Amino acid sequence: MRLLIFPLLMIMMVTATAADMLRLHPENPRYFEWRGKPTVLITSADHYGTVLNADFDFVKYLAALEKDGLNLTRTFSGAGYLEPERAFNITKNNLAPKPGSYLAPWARSDQPGAWDGGNKWDLTGWNEAYFTRFKAFVAEASKRGVVVEVTLFCPYYPNSDDKSKSTMWPLSPWNAANNINGLGKVAFNQVHTLDGHGGLLAVQERFVKRIVEELKDADNVYYEICNEPYFGGVTLEWQHHIARVIAEAQKDHANPKLISQNIANGSAKVKDPSPDISIFNFHYTYPPTVVEENWKLNKPIGENETGFRGGADEVYRCEAWDFILAGGALFNNLDYSFTVGHEDGTFQYPPTQPGGGSAALRKQLGILKRFIESFDFLKMQPVPVKKKSSADTLSVRVLGQEGKAYAAYIHRSLKKHWKDKTSLNTGKFENWFKLDVPEGTYALEWIEPTKGRVLQASRLKHAGGELTLRTPVYRTDLAMSLRRL
Numbered sequence: 114m115r116l117l118i119f120p121l122l123m124i125m126m127v128t129a130t131a132a133d134m135l136r137l138h139p140e141n142p143r144y145f146e147w148r149g150k151p152t153v154l155i156t157s158a159d160h161y162g163t164v165l166n167a168d169f170d171f172v173k174y175l176a177a178l179e180k181d182g183l184n185l186t187r188t189f190s191g192a193g194y195l196e197p198e199r200a201f202n203i204t205k206n207n208l209a210p211k212p213g214s215y216l217a218p219w220a221r222s223d224q225p226g227a228w229d230g231g232n233k234w235d236l237t238g239w240n241e242a243y244f245t246r247f248k249a250f251v252a253e254a255s256k257r258g259v260v261v262e263v264t265l266f267c268p269y270y271p272n273s274d275d276k277s278k279s280t281m282w283p284l285s286p287w288n289a290a291n292n293i294n295g296l297g298k299v300a301f302n303q304v305h306t307l308d309g310h311g312g313l314l315a316v317q318e319r320f321v322k323r324i325v326e327e328l329k330d331a332d333n334v335y336y337e338i339c340n341e342p343y344f345g346g347v348t349l350e351w352q353h354h355i356a357r358v359i360a361e362a363q364k365d366h367a368n369p370k371l372i373s374q375n376i377a378n379g380s381a382k383v384k385d386p387s388p389d390i391s392i393f394n395f396h397y398t399y400p401p402t403v404v405e406e407n408w409k410l411n412k413p414i415g416e417n418e419t420g421f422r423g424g425a426d427e428v429y430r431c432e433a434w435d436f437i438l439a440g441g442a443l444f445n446n447l448d449y450s451f452t453v454g455h456e457d458g459t460f461q462y463p464p465t466q467p468g469g470g471s472a473a474l475r476k477q478l479g480i481l482k483r484f485i486e487s488f489d490f491l492k493m494q495p496v497p498v499k500k501k502s503s504a505d506t507l508s509v510r511v512l513g514q515e516g517k518a519y520a521a522y523i524h525r526s527l528k529k530h531w532k533d534k535t536s537l538n539t540g541k542f543e544n545w546f547k548l549d550v551p552e553g554t555y556a557l558e559w560i561e562p563t564k565g566r567v568l569q570a571s572r573l574k575h576a577g578g579e580l581t582l583r584t585p586v587y588r589t590d591l592a593m594s595l596r597r598l
Contacts, residue, residue, distance in 0.1 A: 131367065131368050132146070132148075132149045133147075133148050133149065133332050134147070134332045134368040134370075135147045135152075135260055135332065135333055135334070135335060135370070135371065136368075136371065137371065137391055137412070137413070138151055138152075138491060140491055141491040141492070142411055142412060142413075143408075143411060143412065143413055143414070143440065143442060144413060144442050144490065144491060145413060145442060145443075147260065147332075147333070148332070151486075151489075151490065151491050152184070153437060153442055153443070153482065153485055153486065153490065154184055154185040154260055154415070154442065154443040154444070154445075155183060155184065155185065155433065155437065155443075155444050155478055155479075155481060155482040155485075156178060156183040156184065156185035156186060156259075156444070156445050156446070156478065157183065157429070157445070157446035157448040157470050157474055157475045157478050158178065158183070158185060158186040158187055158445055158446070158447070158448055158451070159174060159186065159207055159448060159451035159452075160203065160206060160207045160208055160447060160448075160449060160451070161187055161188055161189040161207065161208055161264065161340075162188075162189065162191075162206075162207025162208045162209075162210065163186065163188045163207070163250055164188050164189075164190070164191060164216065164243075164246055164247050164250050165188075165189060165190070165191025165195060165208070165210065165215060165216050165217070166207050166208070166210040166214060166215070166216070166453065167210065167214045167215070167216045167246070168210060168211065168214045168453045169207060169453050169456060170453075170456045171250050171253060171456070172253055173456040173457055174186075174451055174456040174457070174458075175253050175254055175257045175259055176257065176457075177451070177456070177457045177458045177475070178257065178259050178475075179257040179258060179259065181472075181475040181476050181478070181479040182479040182482055182483065183259070183475060183478060183479060183482065184258055184259055184260055184482070185259065185260050185261075185262065185443065185445055186254060186259055186260075186261055186262070186445075187261075187262040187264060187337075187417055187418075187445055188250070188261060188262070188263060188264065189208060189264050189267060189340065190218070190263060190264065190265050190266070190320070190324065191215070191216065191217055191218070191243075192217070192218055192219075192265065192266065192286075192317075192320045193266065193267075193285050193286060193287040193304070193313075193317075194266065194267040194268075194269070194281060194285060195208055195209065195210065195215055195281070195284055195285075196208040196209045196280075196281055196284075197209055197280050197281070197284060200280065200281070201467055202465055202466070202467060203449065203466060203467065204449075204462055204463055204465070204466060205452035205453065205454075205455075205460060205462070207451070207452060207453065212229040212230050212231075213229065213230070213231065215229060216240070216242065216243050216246060217234060217240060217243060217286050218239060218240055218243045218244065218320060218323070218324075219234040219235060219236055219238065219239070219240055219286050219292075220234065220235045220238030220239055220240050221233070221234060221235070221240070222234065222235040222238075222292075222293045224293050226290075226291075227286075227291045228283060228284050228290070228291055229284075233291055233292055233293050234286040234291060234292045234293070235292065235293055235294065236286065236287070236292050236294045236296060236316050237294060239323070244323070244324075244327050247324070247327065247328070248327060248328065248331075251328060251331045251333065251334060252331070254333055255331060255332055255333040259333065260333045260334070260335070261331075261333055261334050261335075262335055262336075262337050262373065262417065262445075263324065263328070263334055263335070263336050263337065264337040264339070264340050265320075265321060265324070265336060265337065265338060265339065265355070266305060266317070266338065266339040266340070266347075266355070267339060267340040267341070268302075268304075268305060268339065268340070268341060268342060268344045268345025268346065268347050269281040269282040269285070269301035269302070269304065269345050270344055270345055271301075271302070271344070271345065277300075278301075279301040279302075279345070281301070282301035282304075285297070285304075287304060287313050287316065289311070294312075295312075296311055296312040296313055296316065297311050297312070297313055298311050299311035299313075300346075301345060301346075302345050302346030303346060304345075304346070305339065305342070305345070305346065305347040305348065305351050306346065306347075306348050306350075306351050307348065307350050307351050307354060317355070318355075318358050321355060321358050321359055321362060322358065322362045325359055325362040325363050325370070326362065328370070329363065329366045329368075331370075332368075334370050335370050335371040335372065335373055335391075335392060336359055336370055336371070336372050336373065337372075337373040337374070337375060337392075337394065337417075338352050338355050338356055338359075338372065338373070338374055338375070339352060339355070339375060340375055341375060341378070341396065342374075342375060343377060343378065352374060352387075353387045353389075356372050356374070356387050356389040356390055357387075357389055359372055359389070360372065360389045371391040371392055372389050372390055372391055372392070373390070373391070373392035373393070373394050373415070373417075374386070374387070374390045374392070374393060374394070375394045375395070375396070375417070376393050376394065376395055377395055377396075377403075378395070378396045378397050378398075379395070379396075379397055379398055379403075380395065380398055380402050380403040380406060381395070381403070381406075382406045382407060383407050383410060386410065390412075391412055391413070392412065392413045392415060392442075392443070393407060393410060393412060393413070393414055393415070394414075394415040394416070394417040394443070395414070395415065395416050395417075396416065396417070396418040396419070397416075397418065397419060397420065397421065398416050398436070399431075399432045399435065399436075399528065400435060400439075400508070400527070400528050401416070401435050401436040401439040401441060401510075403416075404436070404439040404440045404441050404495075405439065405440075405495065408440065408495075413442035413443055414440070414441050414442060414443075415441060415442060415443030415444065415445075416432070416436050416441060416443070416444050416445070417443060417444075417445040418445060418447050419432055419445070419446045419447050419468060419469075420447050420467050420468030420469075421467050421468065422468070422469070422534050422535050423464075423469065423534075423535030423536070424449075424462065424464060424466060424468070424469040424470075424535075425469060425535060425536055426469060426471055426473055426474040426477065427536065427537045427589060427590075428469070428534070428535060428536065428537060429446045429468075429469050429470075429474060430474060430477045430478070430481075430562060430563070430590070431524055431526065431537055431589075431590055432444075432446075433446065433478055433481055434481055434510075434522040434562060434590065434592070435508070435510055435522060435524075437481060437485055438485075438510035438511070438512055438520060438521065438522040439495060439510050439512075440494065440495050440512060444478075446468075446469070446470060446474065446478065447468050447470065448468075448469070448470025448471075448474070448475070449462045449466045449467075449468055449469065449470050450462060450470045450471050450472070451470070458470070458471070458472055458475065459472070477562060477563055480562060480563075480564070480565040481562070483565070484520070484560070484565070484592060484594075485520065487594075488512070488514075488518050488520055488594075489514065489517075489518065490512065490520075492514045492517070493512040493513055493514045493518070493520070494512065494513070494514075495510075495511065495512060496511040496512065496513035496519065496548060497511075498511060498546050498547065498548060499546070499547035499548060499549060499579055500546065500547045501544075501546050502544040502545050502546060504525065504542075504544055505527075505530065506525045506526065506527050506530040506538060507523065507524075507525055507527070507544050507546070508523065508524050508525070508526065508527045509521060509522075509523050509546050510522045510523075511548065513548075515551060516550070516551035516553060516597060517596070517597050518594075518595065518596045518597065519548065519550070519593070519594075519595040519596075520592070520593070520594060520595075521582075521592065521593035521595075522562070522590065522591075522592050522593075523544065523546075523584065523587075523590060523591045523592075523593065524537060524538075524589060524590035524591070525537075525538045525540070525542050525544075525589075526538045526589075537589045537590065538589070539588050539589050540588065541586050541588065542584070542586065542587055542588070543583070543584055543585070543586050543587075544583075544584050545581055545582060545583045545584065546581075546582055547579045547580060547581050547582070548579070548580050548582065549578065549579060549580070550575055550577070550578075550579075550580040550595075551575075551577050552575060552576055552577035553574075553575060553577075553597045553598075554572060554573070554574045554575075554597070554598045555572070555573050555574075555575060555595050555596060555597050555598060556570070556571075556572055556594075556595070556596050556598055557570065557571050557572070557573055557582070557593070557594070557595050558570045558593070558594040558595075559584060559585050559587075559591055559592070559593055560591070560592040560593070560594060561587075561591070561592075562590050562591070562592050568585050568587070568591075569585045572598070582595070
């Protein structure tokens with residue numbers, strides 16, 4: 114069925130105009146424009162195996178994202194990276210396909226001996242089935258209103274017990290043991306460098322050029338150079354080189370795609386960015402100080418991976434609201450409920466899983482997306498809170514357009530006061546905080562982030578200056594909408 118609908122979808126993408134393509138918004142390049150509308154990318158998406166794992170039913174998966182109004186997914190190319198079963202203690206890992214189910218862009222040779230029991234790969238030949246599946250996935254995502262982050266490369270993580278080895282590297286087609294080309298006779302931490310790569314740089318460049326050409330007509334793609342390049346010996350020079358290869362490969366395209374760089378786990382200030390980079394992504398960044406630190410870049414700041422905070426929905430819901438209300442443009446919760454056989458997001462993962470994700474959380478993130486889209490967020494920016502309540506655990510994030518509209522998110526779980534990073538502080542809370550707000554009459558709503566329902570609504574007439582905003586009683590977190598009438 115996918116092959117039957119694929120040609121029609123490709124025709125739709127070819128006829129799309131420049132304004133339909135995902136791009137930086139011309140009025141405010143800290144956000145996106147897609148299909149002619151200001152766009153924030155928000156999702157709770159799978160563990161990156163949608164294309165490389167041939168057993169994964171991506172049609173069912175994308176339908177689940179569409180159902181909750183989510184508009185982003187992240188997929189690893191699989192060109193040189195996949196994971197062994199139980200990597201990072203993940204049960205039913207989509208990046209660990211069963212033998213025979215790993216789909217690589219490289220053709221199989223006639224020589225046996227690859228790690229999975231199949232023939233070794235020929236790094237000079239293409240596996241056309243791979244590109245057919247990749248384009249079908251991107252086309253289906255476009256149909257469902259989902260943007261695809263194509264993560265081109267990933268480092269080989271060192272083992273915790275012996276950092277001179279990596280359990281991922283022996284599985285790679287780039288490892289000399291798995292290809293017939295005599296390439297990749299190097300250590301795992303030399304692969305993503307401009308020297309010492311064992312002949313693999315040309316292979317990487319060739320793949321980049323091919324995938325960029327294959328996806329040139331897609332309206333819903335951006336490229337991330339490398340996942341977590343701060344591990345496994347990936348050099349900054351190599352990253353900038355790959356960004357240049359992408360840029361050169363699409364220089365004659367009518368609608369070149371945006372390029373993302375994954376900067377750090379946690380927080381970091383970007384220094385000397387490549388002019389080819391348009392999106393700066395971070396992992397595990399809470400509280401979202403990284404947005405303020407990099408505000409002057411005037412580019413989208415994203416958090417495209419979460420986890421290692423247990424499986425409770427509330428912490429990832431809070432992380433998302435905090436990040437978007439700090440001025441972030443992109444949020445992707447790493448959702449372990451999507452697996453082979455459970456592509457609708459119903460897998461009940463064990464408590465040992467390194468993250469969360471659920472149908473309930475996806476609905477809550479859909480509420481966040483609709484909330485921020487209800488504002489003219491292009492004209493909003495972070496607004497300082499004049500004075501917090503006496504509770505030193507109160508966190509308030511406010512985006513505002515002076516005298517027009519203000520959006521806020523409140524919770525009682527500042528990082529330094531968390532009882533446990535795997536849960537939010539709960540109780541029967543009432544708080545107040547103050548903003549500088551111009552004179553006018555305003556509509557005030559307090560909204561429950563878990564259900565999207567209005568807990569309390571009122572009109573207020575303000576003489577200008579400091580405005581004290583008093584919350585209704587809430588248990589964990591609360592959103593606020595203040596709009597001039």
